[in-house]
Amino acid sequence: MTAPLRRGLAKTIRSYPLVRPARLSIETLTRRTGLHPDLIHRYVALGLLDVARDSAGDVWFTQDAPATIARIQRLRAGLSLNYASIGLVLDLLDRITQLELALRSSGSTNPSAARSDRQWT
Numbered sequence: 001m002t003a004p005l006r007r008g009l010a011k012t013i014r015s016y017p018l019v020r021p022a023r024l025s026i027e028t029l030t031r032r033t034g035l036h037p038d039l040i041h042r043y044v045a046l047g048l049l050d051v052a053r054d055s056a057g058d059v060w061f062t063q064d065a066p067a068t069i070a071r072i073q074r075l076r077a078g079l080s081l082n083y084a085s086i087g088l089v090l091d092l093l094d095r096i097t098q099l100e101l102a103l104r105s106s107g108s109t110n111p112s113a114a115r116s117d118r119q120w121t
Contacts, residue, residue: 023052023060032066040069046083048072048090 030037043049044059049068052060068090075086 022063024063024065026059026061029061029065029069033069035069043069043072046087048083048087 024032026037026040029035029040033040040049044051049065049072050062052062054060071090071093072086075081075089076083081089
């Protein structure tokens with residue numbers, strides 16, 4: 001094949017994702033969690049649950065949405081927290097997870113090793 005012909009073919013080649021993006025519809029999420037759609041919409045409105053909208057305006061949830069909902073329910077039932085407090089606790093738990101991952105990726109398994117080696121006298 002000549003070089004100009006190959007360049008022309010390169011322009012027509014398209015790539016397609018092999019796997020659909022992992023997302024859940026509101027119907028799937030209500031089936032998996034057993035919650036009423038209005039309660040899920042309330043969680044979204046309060047900022048406790050993240051959503052994405054596609055070009056058609058449909059709402060989609062990530063694969064970890066059922067786990068987040070379970071966390072919300074545990075915090076609400078177990079600790080009697082209001083929704084504002086639940087949002088704060090979820091943010092703090094996510095931050096702790098990020099810090100633990102950063103600590104693991106740094107190669108240190110001992111949290112005190114991240115501190116300075118000063119001796120307190």
